[in-house]
Structures are given as structure tokens and as C-alpha cells.
Amino acid sequence: MDSGPTAPSTSGTRHPTLAQLREASHPDVSVHLQSCAQCQSMIAADVPSAPIPLDLPKGLVSESAFKWPADPIARGGMAAIYAAEDRRLGRTVILKAPREGDDLAPGLADMFQRRVTAEARILAKLQHPAIVTIHELGKSTVGWPFCVLERVEGVSLRDRLDELVELEKDGKPRTRERLELLSNLVSIAEALAYAHERNVVHRDCTPNNILLGKRGEATLIDWGIARDLDAPGMAEDALSVNNQDPSVSGRMVTISAGTPPYLPYAQTQGRQAEPSFDVYSFGITLYETVSGVTPFEWRVEDTEVGRAKQLVRFLEWAQSDEPAAPAMPKDLELSGIIARAIDRDGAKRFTSDELVRALKQYLTGDLVFSHRYSVTGRLARWARRNRALAVGVVSL
Incomplete structure (x- = not known):
């Protein structure tokens, strides 16, 4: 008799699958979910009925167009940030790539890729001097997306x-x-x-x-x-x-x-x-x-x-x-x-x-x-804005 998927051990680094997290009926899964930030994030972002699209178009620039440094300049919960050289134009750009690694819960890497893609689409809608500019969306040879952003000095x-x-x-x-x-x-x-x-x-x-x-x-x-x-x-x-x-x-x-x-x-x-x-x-x-x-x-x-x-x-x-x-x-x-x-x-x-x-x-x-x-209060505000005139009035 099939008793369903086996719950993971919570003593190691193994995480439940997304299907197990959606059910969360097994006691071990429930305990794991209470203490694991990664799995909590995955459940929070899981939208099975209308997922963030990852339909990357053809013709995107590949990672080979950039000289990637060995280490990122920053790491966030979902992505790593690199200051890289654009080989084509000789400029420094910021590359934002989704987090990867064996330590990620099942399905989390895919969710991070969707988030990076969603960010690119949002920034493409926004052109404002005080909003970071996206140059393009890239796609690695193994399929994960990355954002090519302007490097902001400051x-x-x-x-x-x-x-x-x-x-x-x-x-x-x-x-x-x-x-x-x-x-x-x-x-x-x-x-x-x-x-x-x-x-x-x-x-x-x-x-x-x-x-x-x-x-x-x-x-x-x-x-x-x-x-x-x-x-x-x-x-x-x-x-x-x-x-x-x-x-x-x-x-x-x-x-x-x-x-x-x-x-x-x-x-x-x-x-x-x-x-x-x-x-x-x-x-x-x-x-x-x-x-x-x-x-x-x-x-x-x-x-x-x-x-x-x-x-x-x-x-x-x-x-x-x-x-x-x-x-x-x-x-x-x-x-x-x-x-x-x-x-x-x-x-x-x-x-x-x-x-x-x-x-x-x-x-x-x-x-x-x-x-x-x-x-x-109105007089004080007027005096601050018209300091020279206010001094003249007082001196009369």
C-alpha cells in the first residue's frame, strides 16, 4: 500500500519537496517548516495557479558577453550581485543573477529565477533618473536568467x-x-x-x-x-x-x-x-x-x-x-x-x-x-523665507 511521500529528516540539511510543503500534514514537515526560513520563503512565494512567467525570449545576451569576477560584491536572499565588465562596450555593469546551490530547498532556485525575470520586466517599464536602469536581460548557457543593470556610483x-x-x-x-x-x-x-x-x-x-x-x-x-x-x-x-x-x-x-x-x-x-x-x-x-x-x-x-x-x-x-x-x-x-x-x-x-x-x-x-x-507660525515661516525683508521691517 502506498503511504505517500516520505517526510524528510529534519536533522540534516535535506528539505521537503514543494509538494510536501503544500500539504504540510506530516508532523516532521510541519516542524521543519516552522524553523526553516528557506522553506517558509518558498511557501510564501508559491503561486501554483498563476506563477510568475519564465518564458525567456530567444536572442538574449549570454554570460560570455561579460567578464564575471570570481566573487559577488553582495549577496541577497534571492540573488547575487556582480560588478562585471561588458566585453562588447568596455563598460562596467552590474549583473544580478539568481542564487544557486545545493543548500537551497527544492523549487527555490526556480522561484529565484522567476523573481529575477519579473524584476527585469518591472524595470523595463520604469525610466526615471532616480530609478536604476536595466540595460538588458541575459540568459546563461544552462538556462538561468540574469539582469544587466547600470552601475550606480555612490x-x-x-x-x-x-x-x-x-x-x-x-x-x-x-x-x-x-x-x-x-x-x-x-x-x-x-x-x-x-x-x-x-x-x-x-x-x-x-x-x-x-x-x-x-x-x-x-x-x-x-x-x-x-x-x-x-x-x-x-x-x-x-x-x-x-x-x-x-x-x-x-x-x-x-x-x-x-x-x-x-x-x-x-x-x-x-x-x-x-x-x-x-x-x-x-x-x-x-x-x-x-x-x-x-x-x-x-x-x-x-x-x-x-x-x-x-x-x-x-x-x-x-x-x-x-x-x-x-x-x-x-x-x-x-x-x-x-x-x-x-x-x-x-x-x-x-x-x-x-x-x-x-x-x-x-x-x-x-x-x-x-x-x-x-x-x-505663518509669520515665522514668512520671516524665514524673506529674511532680509523681515530684518528691514524690524529695524523700522
Whole structure:
């Protein structure tokens, strides 16, 4: 009598098959699923009814057109990133290839390939100065796809914020330097608004994924978990902690649907992606940029138990109605902009267009449309914008 597939041993590195994970009826499979981040990610991304297409067209460039380095410059949960030379044009490009390896759960490598292909199709829809450009989609001789992306020169916002934290250890706040970063970040807000107009949601707008150039430009990168709301099969990811592949900086734990503490509660629950998710993530990024901390303090945890407890605390905080403390208590306008961007109720947040408008008004000295001013507040704002005239009036 056929008793069905045998459950894998959970003592080694062997993983259940996708069919076994879908059933998860065997006790050993259930136990394995609770503790294995890879299998959790695969279940979260498994969309049997409408999978992300992997129908690669013919005529794609092959990997032989590039001089690949021995090691990647970064590794993520789904892909490895290489700085390679394009042999045809003599330029340096970024190659993003899906993760491979015998340690991957069955079916996970195929899912990573589909994600890389989906990212290429999304980026092909987006041409914006603050969004990384895709040059082409490639296909290796053994069949796996890879993205050929522009190489963006600069440092991540994450590195810049860490640098400011180090400088502030002397007890002197770097408020001016922090506020100067807002000019860079307006272009990221504009990029999000542009993507939202085209029904694309980034879902991971964090300091790690924002690059700052030498001339004040900023670029939003890593669209690997972005959602094209017009494409079929874009089911949402359930919460799944990826303990094996922390983000490049090692400071955060990436989950399959985003990165805590930058994502709203609705996103952790695998709900339909919407632009308000990006507004929230960008708002938390703004909060950290100007204050040096995030509303929920996310610490590095070295143990499975510590990571699990912290995740539970984060979910409890994200679900609560407790408002975050003002990002800058002495600047009510800026604090108000950030507070509305990170409102727990997605319907009360700015749209991305409104967020761009509010930030530009704040930076140019105009009255911020969303802020309620007192008479003295309006006068103070006018005086700051018309400093020379205000001095003349006072001297009369």
C-alpha cells in the first residue's frame, strides 16, 4: 500500500519537496517548516495557479558577453550581485543573477529565477533618473536568467546614516548634515510617485536600497520584490524571516515581503501590495534620516530565539495604535510630514504625489499644505523665507 511521500529528516540539511510543503500534514514537515526560513520563503512565494512567467525570449545576451569576477560584491536572499565588465562596450555593469546551490530547498532556485525575470520586466517599464536602469536581460548557457543593470556610483544612505551616528558619539548632533539629505531624498519620493503611476510598488524602500551620488543625486535600487499590479500572478508574500541571509549591512533581517522595521503591518500580513506601503517605508526612512533612529528600535540578534522575540515585538508595535514620537520635536512641520507618511492607517497616509509636494514646500520655505499653522507660525515661516525683508521691517 502506498503511504505517500516520505517526510524528510529534519536533522540534516535535506528539505521537503514543494509538494510536501503544500500539504504540510506530516508532523516532521510541519516542524521543519516552522524553523526553516528557506522553506517558509518558498511557501510564501508559491503561486501554483498563476506563477510568475519564465518564458525567456530567444536572442538574449549570454554570460560570455561579460567578464564575471570570481566573487559577488553582495549577496541577497534571492540573488547575487556582480560588478562585471561588458566585453562588447568596455563598460562596467552590474549583473544580478539568481542564487544557486545545493543548500537551497527544492523549487527555490526556480522561484529565484522567476523573481529575477519579473524584476527585469518591472524595470523595463520604469525610466526615471532616480530609478536604476536595466540595460538588458541575459540568459546563461544552462538556462538561468540574469539582469544587466547600470552601475550606480555612490554610497548607500545606510552607510551615510551609520557614518553620522559615529560622528555623533562626540555628543554633538549633526542636524544640519541630516537635513541636507532631504534634498537627495525628494528625488526618491518622485521616483516612487512615478512608479505608482505605472502600478508598480517597490515594497522595500529602505536606506540600504538608496544610493547617494557625489552631486546630490539619489537612486532607488533593488526592485527584486517589487510588484507590478498589472501583471498576472502577483500574489503576496506571507511573513517569513530570512535568518540565513541578512541584508548586506548585517544590521537588519530581511523578510520575504520587506524589511523590518520599515514596513507597515499590512505588508507583514501578505496583503495586496499598494502604494501606501512604499509611502510608509519611505516615511520610516525619513524618520531615521533626520532623527538617527527608527520609531521601533531594531537590534542585531545573534540567536534564533532572540530574532523570533524581536520579530514578535515588532509585529505587536506595528499593529498597535500608539503613535510614534515626533521625528524632530522642535520642527513641527517636518515632524508632521513624517507622521502622516507613517500613519498606522494606510488610508490616512499621503499619496506619493502629496508626499513629494509636502517635502518640496518644506524645503523651499513655502507653507506646507498639510500643516495647520497658527498666525505666529505663518509669520515665522514668512520671516524665514524673506529674511532680509523681515530684518528691514524690524529695524523700522
